[in-house]
Amino acid sequence: MNDIPLSILFGVLAVLLLMSAFFSGSETALMTLNRYRLQHLVKQGHRSAKKAQRLLKRPDRLLGLILLGNNFVNILASSLATIIGMRLMGDEGIALAAGILTLVVLIFSEVAPKTLAALKPEILAFPASWIYTPLLKLFYPIVWFVNLIANGLLRIFGVRASEHTHPTLNKDELKSIVLETDSIMPDRYKNILLGIIDLESATVEDIMTPRNEIIGINIEDPIEDIVLHLKKCPHTRIPIYKESIDRVIGFLHLRTILTQLFNTENFNKQDITNNLITPIFIPETTPLHKQIQSFKVDRMRIGLVVDEYGDVQGLVSMDDLLQGIVGEIMTEEADIKKYENGSYLVDGSVTVRELNRITHWNLPTEGPKTINGLIIEFLETIPQAGTSLMMHDLQLEIISRNKHAITQVKFLPKKINQGVSSN
Structure with a gap:
C-alpha cells in the first residue's frame, strides 16, 4: 500500500463512497416505491418496473444483497481512510481520518442519497433494478447463506420472510387516499368515488324516500281526484294503495295509461288496476349493492322498503340507488x-x-x-x-x-x- 500514490487512494476512496451512496439510496428507493403505481407500470409493460417488482417479491434477498455490498464498501473505505491518515499524519491521523470519513459517509453516502430516494424513488429504484438483478444471481450463494441465518432468527419471533405479502388497503385508508387528491380530482368526482367505496356498508334505509314523503294514490278516492293527482304527479311510477300506504296493491307506470288519462270521459279505476305492476318489498337492512343486483335480475326499478314487522318505511328506486352511490352529478346538492x-x-x-x-x-x-x-x-x-x-x-x-x-x-x-x- 505504501507504494500506491495518494492520488489513486483518494480516487478509490471516492469511488467507494459513491458506491456506498448508491447502495444506501437504492435501498430506500426500492423500499419506498409506491406499490400500486408499480403494479400500474408493470401492466403498462414498463421493463424497469417489472424488474423492480420481481426483486421486491423477496425483500429479504434484496436487502441481503444491498447490505452485503454496502457494508463491504464501507468497511473497505474505512480501511483505506485509515491508510491515508497514517501516511499523511502517522498514528495521529487514524482518529482524524475516522472522524472525517464518518462525517463524509453520513452526509454524502447516507442522508443525501436517502433523502433523494425518499422524494424521487423511481429515479434510483428503476436503474438500480437493472444492476441488482444480475448481482443477485452472481452472489446468490452468499446472499442465501446470510438470509438463512437472518430468517432463522426472525422465525423465533414468528416472522416468515417467504410468506411476505404487501399489505392491502382497507376502506378507510382508500378513502384517505381519495381525499388527498385535491390537485388532480374535482370534489364532485371525489364524492362519487367515496360513495362507491361506501357501497358495501350502505343499506337501502340510508337512501330511501321516507314513508311520510312517498307520493301515492289511494284507489278508494273519487276518480276525479285520482285523475287530478295523476296529471300533477312529478314521478312516472306511482304506488297505488287502499286506504293506507301499508296496503299497496301495485305500482302504476304513467306511460301505460297516458292515452286514457287525457280522455277523462272513458277513464276509470279499472284502467288503473289493469295496468298495475306487482310491488316488491325490500327489507330495510338490504345492502345497496345487493339491491342493485336484485333490481337487475327482477327487471324492476322501484320497490317498497319494509321493517321487520312488514310495515312500509319508505320507497326506493333504481335512481335513488345510483344517486346514493354517486351523489348528484348534473346539479349541485340542493339540500x-x-x-x-x-x-x-x-x-x-x-x-x-x-x-x-x-x-x-x-x-x-x-x-x-x-x-x-x-x-x-x-x-x-x-x-x-x-x-x-x-x-x-x-x-x-x-x-x-x-x-x-x-x-x-x-x-x-x-x-x-x-x-x-x-x-
Missing part, C-alpha cells in the same frame, strides 16, 4: 349549501352518510340515518328554532322546524369549533 365562511345550511332530511361524504366529517352512521334523527336522538327532544348546541365536536344552530321534525340546520365553520369541547 346542502356551503357558504364562503365555511358554514353549511343543511336540510333536516339529508342523510348523515351524504353529509359526511360532502363535508368529510365523521358523524356516526350506525344510529339515526338523517340529520333530523341524529339531533333528536342527541337531545332526546325536538329543539326549538334558534337553539345552538355542540354535537360530535361540531357547533350547529337549529334554523327551522315543524311540529314533528327539524327542517333546517346550520353547521358553523370548523374554525369556530377548535378548542371547544363537545357536550
Whole structure:
C-alpha cells in the first residue's frame, strides 16, 4: 500500500463512497416505491418496473444483497481512510481520518442519497433494478447463506420472510387516499368515488324516500281526484294503495295509461288496476349493492322498503340507488349549501352518510340515518328554532322546524369549533 500514490487512494476512496451512496439510496428507493403505481407500470409493460417488482417479491434477498455490498464498501473505505491518515499524519491521523470519513459517509453516502430516494424513488429504484438483478444471481450463494441465518432468527419471533405479502388497503385508508387528491380530482368526482367505496356498508334505509314523503294514490278516492293527482304527479311510477300506504296493491307506470288519462270521459279505476305492476318489498337492512343486483335480475326499478314487522318505511328506486352511490352529478346538492365562511345550511332530511361524504366529517352512521334523527336522538327532544348546541365536536344552530321534525340546520365553520369541547 505504501507504494500506491495518494492520488489513486483518494480516487478509490471516492469511488467507494459513491458506491456506498448508491447502495444506501437504492435501498430506500426500492423500499419506498409506491406499490400500486408499480403494479400500474408493470401492466403498462414498463421493463424497469417489472424488474423492480420481481426483486421486491423477496425483500429479504434484496436487502441481503444491498447490505452485503454496502457494508463491504464501507468497511473497505474505512480501511483505506485509515491508510491515508497514517501516511499523511502517522498514528495521529487514524482518529482524524475516522472522524472525517464518518462525517463524509453520513452526509454524502447516507442522508443525501436517502433523502433523494425518499422524494424521487423511481429515479434510483428503476436503474438500480437493472444492476441488482444480475448481482443477485452472481452472489446468490452468499446472499442465501446470510438470509438463512437472518430468517432463522426472525422465525423465533414468528416472522416468515417467504410468506411476505404487501399489505392491502382497507376502506378507510382508500378513502384517505381519495381525499388527498385535491390537485388532480374535482370534489364532485371525489364524492362519487367515496360513495362507491361506501357501497358495501350502505343499506337501502340510508337512501330511501321516507314513508311520510312517498307520493301515492289511494284507489278508494273519487276518480276525479285520482285523475287530478295523476296529471300533477312529478314521478312516472306511482304506488297505488287502499286506504293506507301499508296496503299497496301495485305500482302504476304513467306511460301505460297516458292515452286514457287525457280522455277523462272513458277513464276509470279499472284502467288503473289493469295496468298495475306487482310491488316488491325490500327489507330495510338490504345492502345497496345487493339491491342493485336484485333490481337487475327482477327487471324492476322501484320497490317498497319494509321493517321487520312488514310495515312500509319508505320507497326506493333504481335512481335513488345510483344517486346514493354517486351523489348528484348534473346539479349541485340542493339540500346542502356551503357558504364562503365555511358554514353549511343543511336540510333536516339529508342523510348523515351524504353529509359526511360532502363535508368529510365523521358523524356516526350506525344510529339515526338523517340529520333530523341524529339531533333528536342527541337531545332526546325536538329543539326549538334558534337553539345552538355542540354535537360530535361540531357547533350547529337549529334554523327551522315543524311540529314533528327539524327542517333546517346550520353547521358553523370548523374554525369556530377548535378548542371547544363537545357536550
